[in-house]
Amino acid sequence: MFPVVLPTYARADLAFERGEGAYLYATDGRRYLDFGSGVAVTALGHCHPRLVTALQEQAARLWHCSNLYRVPGQERVAARLVENTFADTAFFCNSGAEAMECAIKMVRKYHYEAGRPERFRVICATGAFHGRTLATIAAGGQEKHLKGFSPAMDGFDHVPYGNLNALRDAIGPATAAILVEPVQGEGGIVTGDPDYLRRLRATADEFGLLLVFDEVQTGMGRTGRLFAHQHAGVAPDVMAVAKGLGGGFPVGACLATETAAAGMTAGTHGSTFGGNPLAMAAAETVLDVMLAPEFLPRVEAIAAVLRARLDEVAARFPDKIEAVRGLGLMLGIKPRRPNTELIAALQANGLLTIGAGDNVVRFLPPLIIDESHVDEAVGILSRTLADLS
Numbered sequence: 288m289f290p291v292v293l294p295t296y297a298r299a300d301l302a303f304e305r306g307e308g309a310y311l312y313a314t315d316g317r318r319y320l321d322f323g324s325g326v327a328v329t330a331l332g333h334c335h336p337r338l339v340t341a342l343q344e345q346a347a348r349l350w351h352c353s354n355l356y357r358v359p360g361q362e363r364v365a366a367r368l369v370e371n372t373f374a375d376t377a378f379f380c381n382s383g384a385e386a387m388e389c390a391i392k393m394v395r396k397y398h399y400e401a402g403r404p405e406r407f408r409v410i411c412a413t414g415a416f417h418g419r420t421l422a423t424i425a426a427g428g429q430e431k432h433l434k435g436f437s438p439a440m441d442g443f444d445h446v447p448y449g450n451l452n453a454l455r456d457a458i459g460p461a462t463a464a465i466l467v468e469p470v471q472g473e474g475g476i477v478t479g480d481p482d483y484l485r486r487l488r489a490t491a492d493e494f495g496l497l498l499v500f501d502e503v504q505t506g507m508g509r510t511g512r513l514f515a516h517q518h519a520g521v522a523p524d525v526m527a528v529a530k531g532l533g534g535g536f537p538v539g540a541c542l543a544t545e546t547a548a549a550g551m552t553a554g555t556h557g558s559t560f561g562g563n564p565l566a567m568a569a570a571e572t573v574l575d576v577m578l579a580p581e582f583l584p585r586v587e588a589i590a591a592v593l594r595a596r597l598d599e600v601a602a603r604f605p606d607k608i609e610a611v612r613g614l615g616l617m618l619g620i621k622p623r624r625p626n627t628e629l630i631a632a633l634q635a636n637g638l639l640t641i642g643a644g645d646n647v648v649r650f651l652p653p654l655i656i657d658e659s660h661v662d663e664a665v666g667i668l669s670r671t672l673a674d675l676s
């Protein structure tokens with residue numbers, strides 16, 4: 288019989304029934320240390336008490352009313368995001384791909400309104416990931432995501448990530464924008480050099496292009512700043528956010544400057560569910576927790592501890608680990624054997640991690656971890672590597 292759930296995922300044979308902080312409890316009673324966070328989503332861990340309360344209270348008041356009416360939660364969340372970023376405005380949606388769709392539409396509309404409708408192409412990076420819709424698989428440009436879904440949507444050119452000369456060479460009369468992830472996530476934890484990001488800003492300004500950052504994975508404190516580009520001291524014109532924004536509740540946002548967003552007037556874009564009161568209660572609470580003055584400095588501190596400990600492990604097992612890399616709590620280790628083997632062995636020993644491109648094993652723990660969680664994860668990793676022949 289054909290699977291009742293469309294089999295588009297290669298799922299592990301493991302199901303969870305409860306989560307608490309950095310731990311997940313499987314249906315067979317086993318406890319797992321969750322260093323994947325559902326792919327960088329549960330940034331405050333599982334069932335954070337403030338999120339549970341906020342959602343319970345909102346659930347008893349109002350879930351949904353549509354964007355035909357004002358949604359006060361959107362106004363509050365947008366104001367917090369605007370206060371703490373380059374942006375002047377935010378559009379709310381339900382996922383990372385949708386946040387990217389809004390960004391791509393905004394880029395086209397910006398040039399259209401300026402009388403340059405011929406400028407619609409976006410220069411993207413090889414190894415990128417921007418989602419699984421038709422537009423975002425074209426933006427990602429990965430053969431494995433595009434195969435069988437031709438024709439690919441037109442309007443995306445790809446150059447090697449980190450190579451400014453190649454990018455400048457790709458700029459033509461139809462170029463509208465530059466789009467990159469400050470740290471490539473699915474591509475294998477490839478960190479954009481701060482100087483590269485600054486030069487992208489300068490290049491965008493030189494040619495009248497918009498600069499778009501996809502911070503769906505890197506954003507919401509993941510790298511130790513609210514957004515990863517803040518490490519480099521550059522600002523984009525448009526930014527896609529999702530994953531950690533709702534702490535596990537599906538919510539995305541496209542942030543932009545007033546100039547970039549000016550063409551997105553009533554009727555140009557929309558979403559039935561986007562930014563509903565439940566989603567906004569989650570996002571507002573996540574922001575309340577993350578913007579408390581001690582939160583992000585703690586993330587940077589614990590990230591430095593985890594990084595140092597992973598570097599130590601790599602130095603002890605040079606025959607098994609080729610590299611450790613990343614930024615903040617977005618770390619990757621590159622084993623010499625297939626990453627799938629190590630991920631499965633770690634899982635068998637009670638530690639959840641996530642694969643990525645370039646044979647990387649991603650460590651994306653919740654941002655609330657302390658040294659005891661680092662000790663436990665590094666202990667499991669060391670034992671697993673020692674046992675791995």
Ligand SMILES: *Cc1c(COP(=O)(O)O)cnc(C)c1O
Nearest residue numbers: 382383384416417418472503504
């Ligand atoms: C996960 C991800 C997306 C897509 O988000 P979805 O919520 O799965 O649509 C887009 N860009 C980046 C960088 C991501 O990591």
